[in-house]
Amino acid sequence: MSAAASPVAWAFEPLDVPAFVACEFRVKWAAGDWERGEAMALRRAVFCEEQGVFEGDDLDAIDPQAQTLVALSQMGGMPDQVVGTVRIHQAEPGLWWGSRLAVHAAFRHHGRIGATLIQLAVASAHARGCRVFLAHVQQQNVPLFERLHWQALKEETLHGRPHMLMQADLSHYPPCLDVYTGYVSRSGAGRRPA
Numbered sequence: 447m448s449a450a451a452s453p454v455a456w457a458f459e460p461l462d463v464p465a466f467v468a469c470e471f472r473v474k475w476a477a478g479d480w481e482r483g484e485a486m487a488l489r490r491a492v493f494c495e496e497q498g499v500f501e502g503d504d505l506d507a508i509d510p511q512a513q514t515l516v517a518l519s520q521m522g523g524m525p526d527q528v529v530g531t532v533r534i535h536q537a538e539p540g541l542w543w544g545s546r547l548a549v550h551a552a553f554r555h556h557g558r559i560g561a562t563l564i565q566l567a568v569a570s571a572h573a574r575g576c577r578v579f580l581a582h583v584q585q586q587n588v589p590l591f592e593r594l595h596w597q598a599l600k601e602e603t604l605h606g607r608p609h610m611l612m613q614a615d616l617s618h619y620p621p622c623l624d625v626y627t628g629y630v631s632r633s634g635a636g637r638r639p640a
């Protein structure tokens with residue numbers, strides 16, 4: 447009997463079922479070694495391997511004083527993967543900075559993950575006495591930040607690349623105190639993004 451005619455072979459024909467992909471993301475301050483370690487791995491993948499901004503790793507003198515935020519994909523309500531991260535730190539009383547914003551390449555333009563990380567970054571600093579929140583934004587992302595109520599202050603070159611110094615309009619970022627609960631963002635997508 448040919449394979450095509452075999453009832454056993456027929457029974458195991460692969461079905462064209464899309465891979466399940468998380469469509470709910472919790473954005474929160476990182477807690478514990480797993481969340482922090484996965485966030486660092488994502489930063490290396492984006493800033494060292496993908497963009498080639500740094501060689502080896504992207505750690506610097508800010509990391510020991512910074513707070514890491516993560517976006518966690520959720521499966522059945524349980525954390526599955528760190529798909530986004532950003533860090534914040536207070537440089538002087540009232541002056542906060544955000545940096546190392548990164549979303550896993552497969553999850554970009556997917557569930558407003560980057561926008562929600564920015565929202566929590568600024569809102570949680572706002573709740574802790576922030577009066578000015580700044581970031582050096584890569585030039586290609588300036589329109590994203592402008593849509594999120596950031597103002598361009600000054601063009602600059604960092605790591606040999608064009609950046610814009612930008613400031614968040616705090617009136618659009620109500621203080622967030624419950625930073626380990628954070629926010630949930632959702633996408634309507636049912637397929638793994640290309």
Ligand SMILES: CC(C)(COP(=O)(O)OP(=O)(O)OC[C@H]1O[C@@H](n2cnc3c(N)ncnc32)[C@H](O)[C@@H]1OP(=O)(O)O)[C@@H](O)C(=O)NCCC(=O)NCCS
Pocket residue numbers: 492546547548549550553554555556557558559560561562582583584586587588589590593
């Ligand atoms: C920049 C980055 C963090 C954005 O993350 P993301 O999860 O794809 O962004 P979001 O889906 O939250 O974007 C929110 C909205 O802005 C849009 N948007 C995203 N990036 C944009 C950009 N560079 N320019 C203009 N619009 C943008 C999205 O399409 C989305 O639009 P919608 O509200 O109509 O759906 C991500 O592309 C990334 O990690 N890039 C590589 C690393 C990097 O550049 N880091 C930033 C250094 S400043």
